[in-house]
Amino acid sequence: MSKRKSKETSSVNGECISQVQRILRERFCHQCPNGKLFGVQLQYKHLLELLKRTTIHGESNSALIIGPRGSGKTMLLNHVLKELMEVKQVRENLLQVHLNGLLQTNDKIALKEITRQLQMENVVGDKVFGSFAENLAFLLDALKKGDRDSSCPVLFILDEFDLFVHHKNQTLLYNLFDISQSAQTPVTVIGLTCRQDILELLEKRVKSRFSHRQIYLMNSFDFKQYLRIFKEQLYLPAEFLYKPFIQKWNKNVQSLSEDRTVQDVLRNHFHCSKDLRSLHMLLMLALSSITISHPFMTGSDLLEASKLCRMDSKANIVHGLSVLEICLIIAMKHLNDVYEGEPFNFQMVYNEFQKFIQRKAHSMYNFEKPVVMKAFEHLLQLELIKPIEGLPLRAQREYLLMKLLLDNNQIMDALQVYPNCPTDVKQWATSSLSWL
Template identity: 30%
Template sequence: MRDIQNIVSPRVTSPAKASSVKRFPQRETTPTRPKTSVQTSSVLPSLHPPRTEDAASPPPSPKPLPTTPAKSPRKRNDVAAPQVSPSRLPRALPSNLYPALNAQKRATLKALHEISVLPQGDSEDDDNTEPSANTAAFNQLRGLLTGTVERGEGNSCMVIGPKGSGKTQLVERAISTLPEAPIVIRLSGFAQTNDRLAIREIAWQLAEQTGQSLLPPEQDETVQDDENPFIEPNAEVAVTLPPPSHLLALISMLPTLPRPTIITLDGFDLFALHARQSLLYCLLDTVQSCRAVSGNRGIAVVGVTTRVETINILEKRVKSRFSGRIIRTAGLPLFDNWIGAARHALCSPIQDESECDWSNMWNASVDSFLHDQQVVRLLKETFTLTKDIRVLGRLLVATVIALKPSSPALSTSELAAAVNKQRYPPRFSFLSSLTYPSICLLIAAAHVRTSGHETFTFEMLHDAFQDQVRTSMSAPVTVDGGGIGMAFEKLVSLQVFVATASAAAGIGKEFMKYRCDADRSEIKDAVDKTGQLSLKKWLTKAQ
């Protein structure tokens, strides 16, 4: 029986064990295979084929083949480079373009010599809704002079504007656009320092433009009898000046000349400083009495000055004869206008139009030059210092002169050198080489100036230095020693610190008042060159 039970019991228990053993591998194998098949079929259908194709995966080796044709465009670019060169200036100019370069230099230098803030060509029709101040001033002055030339009127006006705003060019352009060429007399208050010199200059210019002697008939014979060994006997036109007794009569006869007369007075405020203002009174009185009649040809007096209150320094009798017309000019208000004026001058057309390729290359090089970051920075710094367009012309002239066949493009280094020559040299270029205590005193002086005190004493700077040492605890100099005092005396000897008053008796040196001639920007540059982080932090506290 035991044998039978032993035989039967394993049969009862073994199936359970067998079933449990059989079910465990089924849970491992049967669920996992469908998951892999579903994932591979749904997510990566390209991997659904059997593994036999995975073994054949190395054939994607032909993929590097597309890289081989990529070398051919490089070769093509190298070959096609000469086709792009006509739009750019080469580094070394070919010999056939030497005449074009010389012609471009002449045209550009002429344009830079006559560079103006006035609108050029089609620049008047900009997107701006209202015309610029110079355009309105030009139209007003041209209309005034047109009335003098065409209708024989007597007019007077004053052109006022800052230096470099195009006052003289405005007057000259208005005269050049008149329908009839008038007699133009140009006087300057810097050359004609008194009325006698001014009247003699008027007589000289009238004699040159009319070709007639302005002497009375009875004076001609006496002058002809006198022999002057320095005058050629066969001279075409003998210009003679009237005697002083007849000089004042010249002004009254100006309206009766065969052509209209325009008198320009540069430095009008300087003529107002002459004794009794006799010249201005005679000119303006003649203008006021001029009427549009058949015998008169018209006269106009145009004063040019930078002084705004010039009309207030005129005498009452002179002011009553002045028309009161004031025409105002202005410089270029925006930096983009400066760049536009520079581009217009640099891209001046040359006379030889056969070199079309040269014009395209030159214009492209000018555009790339004006868009260079360093060029923009240099010009913007100059624009912030002065808006005088003549300064821009001088900078570009030095750059254009440096052009040569080996370097036909405008150079940024030449422009930087020209900017350095035009600016004043730094007064205190040695600040960065000073000792640590000296630079600390400079920073303390900047603190004092920021607090609103232009003058200071040694004790004030010493206290500021002590406070900084206590807060930072990093100063390689003794506070109580003589290092600070010696540094202060060194700055005084270098005239960085200047005494505001002479030393008085009974006042110690430490209580004398000084001022710092070094600007904050110069102190900042010196601190930056030292590389001391603690000094930089201390300087920024003064802002």
């Protein structure tokens, strides 16, 4: 009987843990429709009022949502749309067109996508348009026929808005903003971008038709609020199936937030980036360590996840280099120090390396020049160095100007953990002066 009871408890625990992981993963990946917004209440209210004027009162408008990547632009818009869709009148009438600058790379592709999403293919039928302008004129005419009382409101959402600015003559933007100023079909254009200088990129005729409404999201919360966000992102909802587990889990989350080690991890993360996506990545990695035998998150889980998040991919590449390639990177480091970041070529690096070999190295073999060139080219393939852009590539390989893509801290950190690195090479790297 006790064995059977233990088996049942084990299966409940397994189901419980997988439910926890599913709920939290959906939340961290922004797939949870009931996710919370943090620090953007004013922006939420502003955008909601703006879209209500279109969807309920039939007013046309335009606005830009501006903020760095990960600041919650898309989430803000989705939350506003979710609230609007709870109104029956909006749910039954609003037409939405979602465009993305990464997908609709020119106006012609964008126009086809608009036609598809508005389900106007049957209206277009077999008509053959002589040009993009004719096709656009037909679509605009269809949108302009009607009035604000009888027409369905249309919401255009342009993600990666700054990429639409680079379309030829900004024709699509001009016409969308032009319609949004008319008193015909109610149309609102919402652009999402991380470019704060976006208005300077608009042509004068486009800018004159834009309403100049801008909603900024800047992640302005402090560490105390960040700590609260950390807790709220980990708390399990009240409707979670396994009630006794909720109390234990949420109590553990509270004690985590008070733990000094966890606070240090979060503080370092906060100072690196206030981006909530980076916090979600940290929590996602820590969540992956949760199992039946380890059902609660610990400070060491978060510490390990933080190390993985902050792992320097370029420094990891350096760990796998040969001693010769390490020496070439150190030579480049010294050239950067002496010439204050000016570009260098292979010949300069080779000369620097030769001086080190002749004066300091007692344990290094003197490689032939073609071998050194091969190592140099390998660093180029690994993208640890790159050619200077805009310069002609006709020069001989030895004299092509290059730039090092590692800073001094990355080089020194990589050398600390480099296995069996010769002492002379380490000393050469730590010396403050080049052997020029």
